Amino acid sequence: MNALPDIASQACPDQPLPLDWVGMCGIALPVILAGQRQAARADAGVDLADGRARGIHMSRLYLALAALQQEELTPALLHRVLADFLASHSGLSRRANLALRLEALLERPALVSPLAGWKAYPLQLDACLDARGFHVELGLEIGYSSTCPCSAALARQLIQQRFATDFAGRTPDHAAVLAWIGSAQGIVATPHSQRSTARIRVRLAAGCTTLPVLELIEPLEAALGTALQTAVKRADEQAFALANGQNPMFCEDAARRLSRCLRTLPMLAGFQVRVEHAESLHAHDAVAESRWNWPGD
Known part of the structure; x- marks a missing residue:
């Protein structure tokens, strides 16, 4: 039987030229996070350092992703997968990248009552391995309520x-x-609040052995004071109203709260924060950003 043709292994028909990234995007696969199997989408790729090569072996990258289905996501597991990417492309590639997009589904308790419910936190993991070393970045979104301090003062x-x-x-x-x-006649005005979003991106410290999703979410939600709720009774709703009244904040205030909190977490080597308040007064959003020890600064 004749051997099947392997066009990708042939020399580049054009003028040799290295490529920065070649791979696949949007690969569906299950992963294990916080002890739960989650549906994820992966972008997997390597550089094509050998400009004479026609292409990479994408099927080898695809098969290496199978390791992510077998055990809890950790920096060590991500490092192992990226090392497999490079080992399967010896002589062709010097850098490997992996991005995972999923939703961390976590059960969160109510503020006062014994109720609890599930909340989905959009999450992205980016891992890179090259001659400079290995690093992991973690991005997540946290929803919260923000009461405008100016509106609160005007209402008072x-x-x-x-x-x-x-x-x-x-x-x-x-x-x-x-x-x-206690009457509607007396309280003639109330401050406006809006659903808001904090987009956090952190670079994990070199010695970090876990993906600290819950270890990030809990102190950040505590710093904001008004995290979005799941199942509630009226007592929880009243407690949420109290939390909003005690935590009025502009987007600048929220960004500073999160930045101060993140600086205290030892598992981080750097971070960037972006908060977006979806204004209920205006048709536009209020946005603030903060960074610390971030590449490119």
């Missing part, structure tokens, strides 16, 4: 003015004030 002023009007010329007793505060 209107409430004060209504109070002065309703009780003009008389000294109100405790019961009358308490009833007024």
Whole structure:
């Protein structure tokens, strides 16, 4: 039987030229994160350092991804897969890259009641292995509520003015004030809030042995104070209203809170933050960014 032709192994028919990245995008595969099997999409590739080669062996990259289905995602596993990429392209490639996109599905408790529900956190992992070494970057999105401090101050002023009007010329007793505060007539204005998104991208420190998804989410949500909820009772909704009232923030405030929090986490070598407040007053978004020890700065 004649051997099957292997066009990719032939020399480049044109003038030799190295390529920065060659591979496949959008590969569907299951991975294991936080003990759960998750559906992911992978981009896998290498450089083509040998400019005389016609192409790479994409099937070898595809087959190497099978290791991701067998055990928990860790930096060590990602390093092993990338090393397999390069070993299967010895003499052709010097750099390997892998990107994984998925949603981390985590069960989150309610604020007060015993209820809990599932929340999906969009997540991206980017790993690179080359002559300079190995590094992993992790990107995630966190949803939260943001109450405008300016709107809150303006609302308080209107409430004060209504109070002065309703009780003009008389000294109100405790019961009358308490009833007024609890009435729609008294609280004539409320501050506006909006659903907001924090997009965090971190570079893991060299000694990090795990993918610290929950270790990032929990302190960041605590720093914001108003993370989006899942299942709630009225007591939880009231607690959420209280959290919003105690945590008014412009996008600049949110970016600073997250930046300060991230600087305290020892498993990080650098980060960049982008917060987007989907304004309920305006038809445009309010955005702030912060970076620390990020490549290119």
